[in-house]
Amino acid sequence: MGSLSRYVFRSTFGAFMVVLVSLTAVIWVTQALRDIDLLTNQGQTVLVFIGITGMIVPLLVMIIAPIALLIAVVHTLNRMSTDSELIVISGAGVSPWVLFRSFLNVAVVVAVLVAILSAYVAPQGLRKLRDWLTAVSADLVANVVQPGRFTTVEGGLTIHIRERSPGGQLLGVFVDDQRNPQERVTVLAETGEMLENDTGKFLLLQNGNVQRLEAKETDPTVVVFDRYAFDLSRFTGAAGAVKYSVRERYIWQLMFPSRSDALYAEQPAQFRAEMHDRLTAPLYPIAFVIIAFVYLGPAQTTRQSRTMSLLGAIGAVATLRLLGFAATVFGVQFPATLIVPYVAIAATIGFGLFAIARGIVIEPPAVVTNAMAAINDRISRAMAPT
Numbered sequence: 001m002g003s004l005s006r007y008v009f010r011s012t013f014g015a016f017m018v019v020l021v022s023l024t025a026v027i028w029v030t031q032a033l034r035d036i037d038l039l040t041n042q043g044q045t046v047l048v049f050i051g052i053t054g055m056i057v058p059l060l061v062m063i064i065a066p067i068a069l070l071i072a073v074v075h076t077l078n079r080m081s082t083d084s085e086l087i088v089i090s091g092a093g094v095s096p097w098v099l100f101r102s103f104l105n106v107a108v109v110v111a112v113l114v115a116i117l118s119a120y121v122a123p124q125g126l127r128k129l130r131d132w133l134t135a136v137s138a139d140l141v142a143n144v145v146q147p148g149r150f151t152t153v154e155g156g157l158t159i160h161i162r163e164r165s166p167g168g169q170l171l172g173v174f175v176d177d178q179r180n181p182q183e184r185v186t187v188l189a190e191t192g193e194m195l196e197n198d199t200g201k202f203l204l205l206q207n208g209n210v211q212r213l214e215a216k217e218t219d220p221t222v223v224v225f226d227r228y229a230f231d232l233s234r235f236t237g238a239a240g241a242v243k244y245s246v247r248e249r250y251i252w253q254l255m256f257p258s259r260s261d262a263l264y265a266e267q268p269a270q271f272r273a274e275m276h277d278r279l280t281a282p283l284y285p286i287a288f289v290i291i292a293f294v295y296l297g298p299a300q301t302t303r304q305s306r307t308m309s310l311l312g313a314i315g316a317v318a319t320l321r322l323l324g325f326a327a328t329v330f331g332v333q334f335p336a337t338l339i340v341p342y343v344a345i346a347a348t349i350g351f352g353l354f355a356i357a358r359g360i361v362i363e364p365p366a367v368v369t370n371a372m373a374a375i376n377d378r379i380s381r382a383m384a385p386t
Contacts, residue, residue, distance in 0.1 A: 004094070008076065008102035015072035016106065023064050028057055055129035062117040066284040069110045070317055073103055073289055074310065077296040081306060090299040100293050100356050107289040115282040119251040126248040155179070161192070169193050173205055175230060186211040186220075187230060195229065202229040246270045251278050273331040276338045280324060283345045290352035291316045298361045312362065320344055 032053035080086050089099060145151050147163045156179040162172025175187040189208030194201065205228045213220040243263060246254075254275035257264040264271055295313035296306060324341040331338040355362065 004089070004099070005102040005105070008099065009105050011079075012072050012076045012103060012106045013109070015075050016069050016110065019071045020061065020065060020068040023068060024057060024060050027060055027064070028053070031056060031060075052129060052132050055125040055132065058117050058122040058125040062114055062122050062281065065110050065114050065117075066288050066321075069107065069285050070288040070292055070313075073106075073292040074296060074313065076103075077292065078306065078310075081296070081299070086297075086299040096293075096297055096356050096359055100297065103289050103293055104286070107286045110285040111282040114285060118278045118281045123248050123250050127244060130244070130248065173203075173208070175203070175205075182215045184213045184220075186213075187228065189228065201232045203232055204229050246274045249274070251275070254278065269332045269335070272335065273328050273338065276331065276341070277324070277328045280341045280345060283349075284321065284324070287320060287345050287348045287352075288317055290349055290356070291320070294352045294355050294360075294362055297356070298359075309362075316348075320348055 032049075077086070080089075086099075090096075145153075145159050145161055147161050150158050150160045152158050156177065158176045160174040161170045164170055170192040171190070173187070173189040173192040175185075177185040177187075187205060187208060187210050189205035191207065192203055192205045195204040196202070206226065208225060208228065210223045210225060210228060211220040212223075246263070246267060249257075249271075254271050257268075257271055259265075292313050295309040295316070323344045327337045327340040354360075
């Protein structure tokens with residue numbers, strides 16, 4: 001790698017890391033705020049909150065990395081054009097292909113990163129997220145339910161305890177269960193404690209009553225009890241019993257699913273669509289870099305506007321990525337559409353490499369250029385002081 005290649009690689013990769021970290025942090029914060037109830041309502045610590053929400057970061061990086069690379073390449077090419085570096089490099093006899101290889105090196109690094117994330121790291125993070133949330137829910141009475149607070153465990157289920165004795169016994173237990181729209185169940189008990197056996201995990205209540213109110217009734221049915229077991233098994237669940245979704249499967253599990261997999265038997269089309277989306281994911285960074293270089297790589301003077309070239313690059317990238325998203329969505333019902341991203345990416349890479357090798361400059365039609373110049377001229381005259 002020569003000095004020019006090192007310079008371009010260092011500049012582009014540095015910009016890529018800055019953009020990637022910034023965008024990931026912003027999006028992670030917006031996603032993490034949705035789970036802030038882990039702190040406010042469920043009594044978890046800040047470390048648990050950061051750990052749980054941080055499990056989604058690999059998935060965010062996998063999605064954001066190609067876009068961050070595009071922004072980095074555009075930034076580097078624009079800066080080199082503004083500083084007349086592209087003109088100097090072209091005047092020195094350096095072919096566009098040599099300069100492009102410097103950007104391609106960064107694209108290959110990002111493509112490998114996306115491949116690793118999509119194949120293993122992102123699904124593993126989602127699995128850990130599910131397991132950790134299951135563990136938090138399983139620790140329902142020990143950590144989540146706090147004395148003196150009405151804690152909503154899930155939509156429609158609220159638990160309140162007056163206090164917790166030194167031995168761990170719960171005093172003054174209130175349970176309000178509205179998860180069934182046809183029936184509301186309210187349980188009041190003097191004491192309660194956790195009971196776990198082979199059949200599940202239960203909140204064993206003593207000396208209380210159960211009030212059941214049917215949807216169409218005005219008066220509840222009250223039953224007084226000495227002992228009553230409220231089932232909490234759905235909030236526990238061992239790791240081995242967890243059914244991972246399609247998004248949480250490793251790439252080899254999508255490519256070679258087990259015939260005994262119940263989820264695969266129910267959703268074979270989703271497995272197929274997700275597999276093809278994962279396989280094409282590492283190709284987008286390379287395609288994006290080629291598009292950006294084809295539009296913005298040719299040397300231009302500082303008097304030549306690069307606005308239309310930038311808009312053309314953004315439009316081509318958006319079209320290519322939207323084709324991929326649409327093919328994944330429609331591929332569930334129409335498997336033939338899953339070939340669209342492969343054809344689009346192959347055509348983009350093939351035409352782009354041909355244009356770079358031949359030194360073809362892609363410019364917008366004269367009609368568009370003249371129209372944009374006229375609009376800019378009118379705006380300038382309108383804003384000029386009279």
